[in-house]
Amino acid sequence: MKTWPAPTVPTIEPSGVLPTFHSTLTGRREQFAPRVEGVATLYVCGITPYDSTHMGHAMTYHSADLMRRILLDAGLDVRFAENVTDVDDPLFERAQRDDIDWRELADREVAKFVGDMEALRIIPPHHFESVSEAVDAIADAANQLLERGMLYPVANEDGSSDWYQEYALTGGTGLVEQMDREEALAIFAERGGDPQREGKKDPLDPLVWQAHRPGEPSFDSRALGPGRPGWHVECLCIAERGLGMPIDLEIGGNDLVFPHHEMGHVHALGLGLDTFATLWAHVGMVAYQGEKMSKSLGNLVFISRLTADGVDPAAIRLALLAHHYRTDWEWSDDQLREAEQRLRAYREASQQRPTDAAVVEDLRRALRDDLDTPRALEVLDRWADGMGGSAAATPGAGSIRIADAVDALLGVRL
Template sequence: MHAWPASEVPALPGKGRDLRIHDTATGGRITLDPGPVARIYVCGITPYDATHMGHAATYNAFDLVQRVWLDTKRQVHYVQNVTDVDDPLLERAVRDGQDWTELAERETALFREDMTALRMLPPKHYIGAVEAIPGIVPLVERLRDAGAAYELDGDVYFSVETDPHFGGVSNLDAEAMRLLCAERGGDPERPGKKNPLDPMLWMAAREGEPSWDGASLGPGRPGWHIECVAIALDHLGMGFDVQGGGSDLAFPHHEMGASHAQVLTGEYPFAQAYVHAGMVALDGEKMSKSKGNLVFVSKLRHDGVDPAAIRLALLSHHYRSDWEWTDQVLADAVERLGRWRAAVSRPDGLPAEALVEEVREALADDLDAPAALAAVDRWAERQNAEGGTDEGAPGLVSRTVDALLGVAL
């Protein structure tokens, strides 16, 4: 599966700072110290509807991670999946009378268009669950053969009790886990499971649903968590720098994935940091496909909204915060974009070297994009009011905003 084209990232004078970021597993801020190649895995979409603002906010957060790393003169090895076969996708296809593969391909293509318009840097490897199945089956067999998985009516489940570190990502108690498991795709009430929290690794073929050759597992399709584990281990290996996604993925998805990988390899941890973006609401409730309260990037673009303004609307909230999308949020972003473009359109301006360092410091401090925007606001306000004589300043500000915030002025 192919990703989307990359926009050029301008080089800035000097060098960026190492990223200090909130780690869900430890509950505190840690300084990431990747090698020459920083490794990041971000969980992708289930393509039965394209990019809503909650998706966009999450991918914007991890785009900033990449940009901070690139500014430190590192390379970035970014991997993202597409869950192109799963219950919600199949259910939507049946509801709408569509072929599920056509639905997945169409919505994935629209997602690529949205990411391109928003100037999100693409992953090096963009992998669909279906194409990953040949690598998933042997992992499930290994877990089963090692006694870490068991069969139940043809399905194969992972035993969470085989990982001594289980629970160390989300740090939730058993009751909270059980409740979230039921809400987020698990089946804690199924009779016969060793532990209610045990997640499915391989679902035996169901009538009327797609299935694939599972070798000794029999025909079926993979569970959600093992999909990401197989892709991450194949392309990044254990101990990569950041596992990212929305805060609703901390449990069960990232918790279970970490356990799968740690039992498979005997190594710990799966990722050095677990980083989670907050939820975006509309009309007082979290945006979700099940509720239908969605604002789509593609719809805004179709209505003539500048993608740079959409990106500024996302950047105006700290990535870990839960916030609400409103017309005013977008209006403020449009107004800010106009002020910034007016400021950099002058032939010369106020010196901007200090601004570059302010933006760098803000983003290195747990991706504090609102502080970075405020720094550019201050420069633009003075520039629009007073002007200056530094011929290189407007260009330097434009390159800084592009390189570090992904906004083209």
């Protein structure tokens, strides 16, 4: 799948210092430690392309982009992969509703997404692949799970079978054991699971391969019959194809903690890996009009609509940067106006005070501390107000233009 053109990112002397990120699994901040020296592997769960990119999507991909940028500043070779979930129930339901072929709908919405990512100056992934492109590899993984004794069939009325992985054979990250059982079942049902399905050994067992249903695409899985893959195994296979497994960091919205990321890890264990990722990082939800921004509710603020109305994408990034990536927050027009004021102030300051080594170091320190973007903006606010930074500069930082540092580290062009 074709990505978007890469933005021109200024080359600045790397700090060489590894950042810390909050680990969802341990609940602690941990210094990033790549499995292979000098190389970082990152995967972000991509869109299901049945509607345009909204502010909640933007927050996730913007946050992943910031993680990538601060790892680049640490001097690492960052390898990045992202999927497109073009084989999934919401896409098929929308295609049927709108009387359009599912592939045409996916292509249309992916094109919009690519345009939004280019406008926001998100660095494109090295590996950008849809489920439909990777389905043969996903089928291979499903067959390997079968051969390893991890799967069992649940019969359908037409005589076909859906295939589930037995969670109890591997366990997971320990997350499920920490959750209240009823809460886990409720969340599983809300987020794409089928705990009520008769014939499952455990209501939380994840679907690996679903038999063909009328009106849906069908792919050959060999031993499992014609059908399509389950959601969680799709990400595992695309991450493996793009990066190898295990990876260093998996990123997604905090609504993916369970079951999606948990069950992706379960599939990895089922295939004999020791983990899916070393570290999981999760991005907060964006609300609008009092509720989480979501396609199902329709309370969406679209990136494309803002840019069509003349909003500078740099101001959109600054509006996102005002919130720590792990926090839930609510979008408002006032925040956009504040971001536009910030952008004007920063651009004026970049002309009047183009260099300040301490400001660059303060900016880096804020971002290395679990992407503390509100603190990073405070650093830039002080600079724009005519005050310098407080940190002792690292060697070479004095020659870095602040505008170049802001562009390289925050993706905001001044």
